[in-house]
Amino acid sequence: MRPHRAYSPGLTGTLPPREARHLVEVLRARVGDRFTVFDEHREALAEVVEVGPGLLRYRVLEERVPEREVGVEVVLYPALLKGDKMAEVVRMATELGATRIQPLIALHSVAKEMGEAKLERLRRVAVEAAKQSGRLRVPEVLPPIPLRALPRVEQGLLAHPGAGARVREVLDPDRPVALAVGPEGGFSGEEVELLVERGFTPVSLGRRILRSETASLALLALVTAGEGR
Structure with missing residues (x-):
């Protein structure tokens, strides 16, 4: 074998x-x-x-007990995506060290719900990605919640086109961090205001417009791989 x-x-x-x-x-x-x-x-x-x-x-x-975990809680809040895009987000998030994945239902989300069968499939994807990447911890994949139900966070980063701050300028790598990424149409202005009230700082991922799943990968990579964690 x-x-x-x-x-x-x-x-x-x-x-x-x-x-x-x-x-x-x-x-x-x-x-x-x-x-x-x-x-x-x-x-x-x-x-x-x-x-x-x-x-x-x-x-x-x-x-x-191998040292392969990031060392702090890294929670990803991706907007709910349709088709197999969520599976890609879960796979990449697991490989990059996310400890929990909580999908959000946003105003511009095309998908508004997730069935139990799809949720179980995403959890299997997380297990397989943990096996492949050498992780011990399999991130928890939770059912989607409305964005307004998102709790206040200690440290949050919000991928937002046009934001002036860069991740390295605002990130404290020794504190737990929550990462929010919008749907293909982005978060609405009201949603951005709500996220800021809940503790998220808008950050730039560059001058280009990224697909939602690409933005999740980029933000996580800056927070974990970019810090050598």
């Missing part, structure tokens, strides 16, 4: 059914094979001790 990371909450010795099916049916795991398991707190080298239809049991050989 080729090297693989599997998500196993609690490192209980039994993989969740979806993870087990992938290792057994796709990767052809056999007793004695070794792979990596992880949860929100640690990862470990594991050895397969039993396989069956939709079943894989393992024993932990060596635990470790």
Whole structure:
């Protein structure tokens, strides 16, 4: 079996059914094979001790706590997007270190709701992206809320065309940060005012007009990868 990371909450010795099916049916795991398991707190080298239809049991050989997390809470508030665009946002946000993803329903959002099946799919995307990127923590993906329900934040950055401030000028990398990104049509003037009241500072992402999913990637990259975190 080729090297693989599997998500196993609690490192209980039994993989969740979806993870087990992938290792057994796709990767052809056999007793004695070794792979990596992880949860929100640690990862470990594991050895397969039993396989069956939709079943894989393992024993932990060596635990470790790699330093791959950002170190502060990074919450992304992206406007709800239609189609597969939200999946791309969740994947990129997970790779870049977001700890929670809370979609917002804004005035110009084309999509106004999200079904339970799509929400579960986005959560699976987050798990897969965490596995690929070496993260321990899988970001929480929450059901969308109206923008007016967004709470006040300690430190917030709002991607806003025409803003004068740059991320590096206003960001305190040692404090939790919330990031807000609007839909394709942008946030309305009233929504921008509301976000500022809730603790968000408008920042520029350059002179070009970015698609919503690109803006999420750019803002997160400046906050995490740009700070070497």
